[in-house]
Amino acid sequence: MSESKEHPFAPFVRILGKGQKGSRGLTGDEAYQAMGMLLDGQVEDTQLGAFLMLLRFKEETPEELAGFTRAVRERVRAPAITVDIDWPAYAGKRRQLPWFMLAAKALANNGIRILLHGGGRHTAGRMYAEDVLDALAIASCTSWHDVAEQIESQNIAFIPLSVWMPRLQRMIDLRSTLGLRSPVHSLARLLNPLSATCGLQSVFHPGYQQVHQQANVILGDHALVIKGDGGEIEVRPDVTDQLLGAADGHAWSEEWPAQIGRQVKAPTLELERLLAVWQGDEQDLYGEQAILATMALALRGLARDREEAFSQAAQMWENRHLN
Incomplete structure (x- = not known):
């Protein structure tokens, strides 16, 4: 036999x-x-x-x-596109509005070149980056050629994972079949497909931040890792966070103190309120501090020290509509 x-x-x-x-x-x-x-x-x-x-x-x-x-x-088939910040957006927000999207848009309006990428609306009850792209005039691209054009003209572009790595997207989509998130949700944060100067990574579950930091060390990447609100790259301004960095094969860390007192969960997630803060028609203490701290995080990744990063973030936020 x-x-x-x-x-x-x-x-x-x-x-x-x-x-x-x-x-x-x-x-x-x-x-x-x-x-x-x-x-x-x-x-x-x-x-x-x-x-x-x-x-x-x-x-x-x-x-x-x-x-x-x-x-x-x-296996990434992309042309050479100069990018400052790689910004994965895969988790979605359920506790607070996606203030990180205003941070990314404000940075882009001030000349910082950003690639956003995400894996679709895979969990009910969350607001995703994809939900606010149109309102913020950020293109969802269908090719790397489109990405190159958008970054050249707007300094920011979003590309779905399904466009450039569909088999990974399928693994993410298996969540509804398997009942659990797969390791691809963690992997997606590390990919940095265009070799941006700095990769921003947010990992919600305790202990995984150090795993990502060490993976970046092994890869020789320049990256910043935080816990982030809900798993998105959004600094919580009401808690002290540990910023874990990797650069040139070495790990480092620094403490980012809270900027405001502890805040409660937002009662609703309304896109209109997000846009009102962007336009300056409304004020939101938590939201604006989250925006500034997240902008400062990205600038810290571009070799600014923390004090300079916060100062420049505040100036860029004020000038977000001038460019």
């Missing part, structure tokens, strides 16, 4: 799933190979689901995230 030949992807599932004593994490090279097969469509759906959930249960290591990132970056 002939034995059936083992699928080439099976060893990666086995490494993760041999039980408490037999399983282990993937090495960086194994993660790179496994993600390459996933992105090239060389696995069965059963293997994909098993692999993602075993990783989810185990929790990703810096080596795994770095290996996955290398595989994705090798």
